[in-house]
Amino acid sequence: xxxxxxxxxxxxxxxxxxxxxxxxxxxxxxxxxxxxxxxxxxxxxxxxxxxxxxxxxxxxxxxxxxxxxxxxxxxxxxxxxxxxxxxxxxxxxxxxxxxxxxxxxxxxxxxxxxxxxxxxxxxxxxxxxxxxxxxxxxxxxxxxxxxxxxxxxxxxxxxxxxxxxxxxxxxxxxxxxxxxxxxxxxxxxxxxxxxxxxxxxxxxxxxxxxxxxxxxxxxxxxxxxxxxxxxxxxxxxxxxxxxxxxxxxxxxxxxxxxxxxxxxxxxxxxxxxxxxxxxxxxxxxxxxxxxxxxxxxxxxxxxxxxxxxxxxxxxxxxxxxxxxxxxxxxxxxxx
Numbered sequence: 001x002x003x004x005x006x007x008x009x010x011x012x013x014x015x016x017x018x019x020x021x022x023x024x025x026x027x028x029x030x031x032x033x034x035x036x037x038x039x040x041x042x043x044x045x046x047x048x049x050x051x052x053x054x055x056x057x058x059x060x061x062x063x064x065x066x067x068x069x070x071x072x073x074x075x076x077x078x079x080x081x082x083x084x085x086x087x088x089x090x091x092x093x094x095x096x097x098x099x100x101x102x103x104x105x106x107x108x109x110x111x112x113x114x115x116x117x118x119x120x121x122x123x124x125x126x127x128x129x130x131x132x133x134x135x136x137x138x139x140x141x142x143x144x145x146x147x148x149x150x151x152x153x154x155x156x157x158x159x160x161x162x163x164x165x166x167x168x169x170x171x172x173x174x175x176x177x178x179x180x181x182x183x184x185x186x187x188x189x190x191x192x193x194x195x196x197x198x199x200x201x202x203x204x205x206x207x208x209x210x211x212x213x214x215x216x217x218x219x220x221x222x223x224x225x226x227x228x229x230x231x232x233x234x235x236x237x238x239x240x241x242x243x244x245x246x247x248x249x250x251x252x253x254x255x256x257x258x259x260x261x262x263x264x265x266x267x268x269x270x271x272x273x274x275x276x277x278x279x280x281x282x283x284x285x286x287x288x289x290x291x292x293x294x295x296x297x298x299x300x301x302x303x304x305x306x307x308x309x310x311x312x313x314x315x316x317x318x319x320x321x322x323x324x325x326x327x328x329x330x331x332x333x334x335x
Contacts, residue, residue: 027037029098032071033106034272035084038144041240041270043068044086044110052081066238067269086110105270105302112141128201132167139163140173153183171200175208182215191215198288206236214245217252225249240269240276247279251286259283274304281313290320 031051035044049070059080064070072080077099084092088108098104129137143159146152158199160177160184163170178193194215197208213228226249233242247262266276281296297317304310 027077027102028073029077029101030071030073030077030103031075031080031082031096031098031106032069032073032103032118034110034270035070035110036068036272037089037110038112038148041273043238043269044084044108047084047086050083054079054081056081069271075294082106082108082112084108088113104300105271105301126172129170129172132163132170136163136167136170136173138169139166142175143173143176147180148184153180156180157184169200171197171205171208174200175205175211178208178211182211187215187218191219203231204235206232206239206242208232209235210239210242211247213249217245217249222249222252238269240266240273243269244276244279246274247283250281251283254286256283256287272303274300274308274309277303278309278313281316290324294320294324 035047035049036042039042043066044064045066045068046063047068048061048063050058051072053059060072062070062072075098076170078100079095079097081093089112092108092110094106094108096104125240129140131290132140139159139162143156143163146159146244147156157177157180160173160180161172164177169171173196174193178190178197181187181193182190191212194208194212197205198212201208203209209228209232213225213232216222216228218223225245229242229245229249232239233246236242243262243266247259247266250262251254253259260280263276263279266273267280270276277296277300281293281300284290284293284296292318297313297320300313301310301317305314
């Protein structure tokens with residue numbers, strides 16, 4: 001996708017000044033979002049999310065849905081705080097100001113406590129991972145933090161390699177090492193890592209199949225990519241990354257309706273993943289659905305405003321606004 005940009009200036013100040021501030025105060029507000037375990041969009045299902053008022057008085061507690069979603073609606077314009085407390089994870093609390101806005105969407109990433117602070121019952125990893133030596137799991141957690149939170153793929157490689165040196169059967173570490181290699185652009189190494197994870201798991205690890213499909217898709221092998229991605233989704237239909245990669249593959253085939261369906265499924269499962277909105281923006285741009293494209297860009301910019309891709313998204317948004325504004329002017333006969 002090519003992000004193009006031109007400047008466009010609007011003047012809404014005079015119009016805004018005509019709107020009484022009381023109107024804003026009267027409208028209700030909504031606070032919604034998703035809760036994840038860690039930084040790789042693993043939904044925190046059925047965990048309690050509590051809403052507090054500005055005096056820290058508890059107003060309501062709700063459980064997240066299967067995809068980690070929560071929603072508090074019909075709120076007065078004010079400042080609130082959201083809190084999540086799950087055994088084995090650091091407590092989360094954040095102030096949310098909706099005094100001058102109607103909706104606030106947030107993504108909450110629960111970070112695991114240091115291993116010495118948690119008991120076995122609090123672990124949310126697989127049975128296979130729990131069977132790995134503690135030292136290997138510590139290297140694994142350190143590598144995932146560097147890869148997903150610190151955005152330092154190169155530094156994560158050594159941690160994943162150390163985990164595998166300690167536990168050669170740790171196929172989840174093979175998968176994470178392959179993800180790091182793919183981030184670094186080392187597709188051959190990534191493919192080998194994904195294939196190793198598939199083999200060691202007995203082809204029972206959905207993430208490895210999807211990762212393999214992504215590499216094959218980038219290497220121009222859509223037929224084999226489709227098989228791998230669909231195998232991953234067969235193993236885990238709730239894997240958002242699988243739906244994302246399937247959408248990407250279908251877009252390459254110009255099957256726009258099917259691609260959008262897959263992308264929307266990925267968005268429902270992981271609404272805090274910026275790349276999902278990037279995929280949706282590509283689909284809507286291909287369809288020339290500029291209204292939907294603007295909504296995609298708004299969501300992307302809100303999640304990833306400062307990266308190079310975020311800057312290009314802002315530029316494309318300006319261009320789309322200008323194009324739509326020019327079209328409206330032409331339709332109305334204005335110069």
